[in-house]
Amino acid sequence: MNNPWQISIEALQKSLVTDLGRGLTAQEVNERLGKYGFNQLTEKKGPSALTIFLGQFNSPIVWILVAAALISGFLKEWLDAIAIVAIVIMNAIFGFIQEFRAEKAIAALKKLSAPGAKVIRDGELKLIPAKELVPGDVIQIEAGDHIPADGRLVQVAYFQTQEASLTGESVPIEKYSEELNFEEIPLAERKNMVYLGTQAVSGKAKAIVVNTGMNTELGKIAEMIEEAGKEETPLQKRLSRLGKWLVHFCLGIVVIIFFLGVIRGVPFIEMFLTAVSLAVAAIPEGLPAVVTIALAIGVQR
Structure with a gap:
């Protein structure tokens, strides 16, 4: 009315x-x-828990970390490979928890009824x-x-x-x-x-x-929450740009080091492994986890 x-x-x-x-x-x-x-609030079916969890891996930095873990395993650097995989999984779990809670906004409104x-x-x-x-x-x-x-x-x-x-x-x-x-x-x-x-x-x-x-x-209010599109925060946008920049930076390191070594007469396989190792070392494996933990602590406070 x-x-x-x-x-x-x-x-x-x-x-x-x-x-x-x-x-x-x-x-x-x-x-x-x-x-x-x-007389009750209706809730549209949102993404499943599995979809939310898999969505945590849709990030350039995470892709780089997964590639770094694979390369570390190929180089038989098992300690580095396990550490990187652990960081990726931990980051995904923290991100999943925060996003899953956010998806329950309508359930929180229902408690007011x-x-x-x-x-x-x-x-x-x-x-x-x-x-x-x-x-x-x-x-x-x-x-x-x-x-x-x-x-x-x-x-x-x-x-x-x-x-x-x-x-x-x-x-x-x-x-x-x-x-x-x-x-x-x-x-x-x-x-x-x-x-x-x-x-x-x-x-x-x-x-x-x-x-x-x-x-x-x-x-x-519940309807506006349901219809609101998911927009990246400024921090997420900057992290996405950082991830893309890291991809170009790491590939640049690999190419430059590789060709400089080959020009100096270093064996092809040895230079390839060296260049890849430097690229892996240049990746900030802890960045996603640190950012996620910092945001989670900020929300709790």
Whole structure:
């Protein structure tokens, strides 16, 4: 429902075909469940854990390290080969953990949803699972309750809510039921509205549910998270450029050293092995692991 904050209580009841004293009937609820669906956040299927893990190897620096490990093994430098492989795997594990946690953003939003709701239906106050709420339901809210859906307040008694999860405002917001004569108004200033994911901290109130599920303000945030494209951070872009530069640098070293040695009369095989060894030595094997660990520590702090 659009702009419910500027609609009078009487007009809202007519628009949503509901009644403050009676609420909705069981038949009306079933019809609206079929139309609007359950009051819950939906989550698109994301990449599997295996896909996320394999994605950690899609980096020029990692490719260089894998090539370095293969070459070290070919040269029978087993200690170097094992060390490089261990670093690559450790980097992949750390990166997987961080990205896997990030993919669970919608699950974190779901934790803000209320498990139950006090609703008036067929003239009786009932406690139902919050996911069964539909637009037009009349809900009662008390201090300590989690708001189960977006609603327009119709009765309040010293009622305040904590909306930090949506607005970032740490101070409780005092609410009232009078309509607001503004078509566009910031969410934090909609004093006659309550929102899914917020919490009542004092008083009592009665509200008419106006939006549920993905149509709520919390649902809009979840939808933006789902639709947001994955964009590389400035650090990732610089590391990618560094990896490409290292490829050219190492290949340049191999070619220059190899031809200088051949010109001086050093045996072909000996010069090839020497040039490759120098290229392996020039690769910063610990860079991916150090960067990943540093970012992980920064996130925890």
